[in-house]
Amino acid sequence: MSETEVQPRAYRRPVSTWWWLEKRSYFVFAMRELSSVFVAWFVVFLLMLTYAVGRGDDQYQSFLDWAATPWVVVLNLVTLVFVVLHMVTWFNLTPQATVVRLRGQRVPAWAIIASQYVGLAVVSAFVIWLVTR
Amino acid sequence: MTKRRVEPILWLLFSAGGVLAAVFLPVLVVLFGLAFPLGWVTPPSHDHLHAVLGHPLTALFLFGLFALCLAHWAHRFRYTLYDGLQLKGSKGLITVLCYGGAVLGSVVSAVVLATVV
Amino acid sequence: MADSIRLQVSRYRPEEGSAPTLQEYDVPLRKEWSVLDGLNYVKDHLDSTLSYRWSCRMGICGSCGMSVNGTPELTCGTFLADLAPGPVRVEPMRNFPVVRDLVVDIGDFMDKLPRVKPWIIRDDEPEPDGEYLQTPEELDEYKQFSMCINCMLCYSACPVYGLDPDFIGPAAIALAERYDLDSRDRGARERLDVLIEHEGVWGCTFVGECTTVCPKHVDPAGAIQRYKLKAAKESVKAFLLPRGAR
Numbered sequence: 001m002s003e004t005e006v007q008p009r010a011y012r013r014p015v016s017t018w019w020w021l022e023k024r025s026y027f028v029f030a031m032r033e034l035s036s037v038f039v040a041w042f043v044v045f046l047l048m049l050t051y052a053v054g055r056g057d058d059q060y061q062s063f064l065d066w067a068a069t070p071w072v073v074v075l076n077l078v079t080l081v082f083v084v085l086h087m088v089t090w091f092n093l094t095p096q097a098t099v100v101r102l103r104g105q106r107v108p109a110w111a112i113i114a115s116q117y118v119g120l121a122v123v124s125a126f127v128i129w130l131v132t133r
Numbered sequence: 134m135t136k137r138r139v140e141p142i143l144w145l146l147f148s149a150g151g152v153l154a155a156v157f158l159p160v161l162v163v164l165f166g167l168a169f170p171l172g173w174v175t176p177p178s179h180d181h182l183h184a185v186l187g188h189p190l191t192a193l194f195l196f197g198l199f200a201l202c203l204a205h206w207a208h209r210f211r212y213t214l215y216d217g218l219q220l221k222g223s224k225g226l227i228t229v230l231c232y233g234g235a236v237l238g239s240v241v242s243a244v245v246l247a248t249v250v
Numbered sequence: 251m252a253d254s255i256r257l258q259v260s261r262y263r264p265e266e267g268s269a270p271t272l273q274e275y276d277v278p279l280r281k282e283w284s285v286l287d288g289l290n291y292v293k294d295h296l297d298s299t300l301s302y303r304w305s306c307r308m309g310i311c312g313s314c315g316m317s318v319n320g321t322p323e324l325t326c327g328t329f330l331a332d333l334a335p336g337p338v339r340v341e342p343m344r345n346f347p348v349v350r351d352l353v354v355d356i357g358d359f360m361d362k363l364p365r366v367k368p369w370i371i372r373d374d375e376p377e378p379d380g381e382y383l384q385t386p387e388e389l390d391e392y393k394q395f396s397m398c399i400n401c402m403l404c405y406s407a408c409p410v411y412g413l414d415p416d417f418i419g420p421a422a423i424a425l426a427e428r429y430d431l432d433s434r435d436r437g438a439r440e441r442l443d444v445l446i447e448h449e450g451v452w453g454c455t456f457v458g459e460c461t462t463v464c465p466k467h468v469d470p471a472g473a474i475q476r477y478k479l480k481a482a483k484e485s486v487k488a489f490l491l492p493r494g495a496r
């Protein structure tokens with residue numbers, strides 16, 4: 001700090017480790033960030049699936065059995081909740097982070113959000129078609 | 134001339150991973166995490182899944198998906214650890230663990246995906 | 251409606267050296283009274299030792315920001331009736347050193363603002379004869395970001411600034427964007443060189459609270475993310491193109 005020295009006895013309020021519990025919006029933020037852990041978990045899960053498929057039908061069947069055990073199911077349910085949280089928050093923040101222009105006109109926020117959901121629908125339909133064909 | 138910095142690149146990887154995770158993971162979690170194991174939908178046969186995964190395009194795409202999702206995780210989780218838990222003191226260690234984990238995970242992904250192609 | 255409301259006001263007296271304490275005052279509850287009016291009542295009728303800042307009473311000067319029930323607010327624009335039955339906790343803005351009672355040290359903010367070069371920068375081209383011309387569309391580009399009244403509520407809401415005071419912070423970055431988007435300005439590169447540093451935009455994790463609390467709808471959070479994108483584009487160019495060819 002230059003000319004404006006802090007008073008010697010100015011009081012600094014310490015930041016609590018639990019600052020993200022102090023407000024609803026901070027908590028939602030913390031959960032949004034935590035979703036990344038579940039994103040990583042599901043990558044690991046898909047890798048295990050891929051590995052099992054590569055090793056043959058028996059391994060694939062026992063992977064499916066393992067994936068049906070209660071704790072894995074619960075974990076994947078929680079994962080779904082966090083992945084959806086990630087999706088919704090990500091889509092909602094996109095128009096704030098980017099300015100999209102079409103023929104010189106700024107595309108309104110709702111249109112950016114809506115087009116992402118259209119993208120999601122197309123991708124989901126394609127994935128479902130590809131694996132269940 | 135802009136100085137070369139890693140932060141912008143890490144942020145780009147984080148963002149790319151964020152988009153892919155938002156668009157692709159929900160359907161994958163529903164299908165492979167819940168619907169197939171619990172039998173809501175008949176799981177694909179081994180042959181079919183092997184054929185899909187074994188297609189070079191699928192494998193290449195999945196590699197990109199996995200690597201970027203892990204980069205997304207590394208970037209977010211690093212901030213979560215040192216803002217959320219205020220572990221600023223071990224900044225170096227956290228950085229190494231997070232990004233190192235993502236790099237390691239990407240290598241593992243490449244190896245595993247190579248086994249089905 | 252009850253005819254009075256309780257204020258719990260944070261008092262800090264540096265000469266006593268102990269942590270701030272809450273002092274309670276009952277003030278009249280009138281429909282048109284803001285929290286600031288309540289504080290003025292305390293000062294005029296109950297306790298003249300209370301220190302706080304204010305000036306315009308109409309949301310323009312940006313000096314009356316405080317933490318009201320834990321949320322950063324302009325106290326001249328926050329009404330007691332909306333907070334009834336109370337009590338209403340009035341504290342100094344978070345994330346700044348407290349000088350006395352509700353007065354915070356704004357030195358850090360004042361040091362940061364000029365770092366983003368918030369003025370119109372021109373190349374060496376000759377001055378125009380009259381004024382620089384600008385169309386209404388060009389004005390609209392940056393208008394939103396020029397509405398900032400430097401109230402610092404966004405800094406007070408930002409957990410990243412609270413944890414790392416080196417972070418240059420929301421209003422300063424929004425101000426940089428205000429000049430970058432101005433059709434008369436050529437200084438984007440100079441500002442980017444400041445904001446691309448670690449203390450520039452990269453500390454931000456897009457909590458978004460700065461935008462939520464901003465009384466002028468400046469949207470600093472949006473400005474920061476756009477800066478990240480700008481910085482990323484430039485960096486990719488710098489990586490791909492040979493030195494100097496940019």
Ligand code: SF4
Pocket residue numbers: 397398399400401402403404405420421424460463464465466467468469470
């Ligand atoms: S950006 Fe908004 S909250 Fe921040 S100082 Fe300016 S007016 Fe206040």
Ligand code: FES
Pocket residue numbers: 304305306307308309310311312313314315324325326327
């Ligand atoms: S007194 Fe000026 S903004 Fe509140």
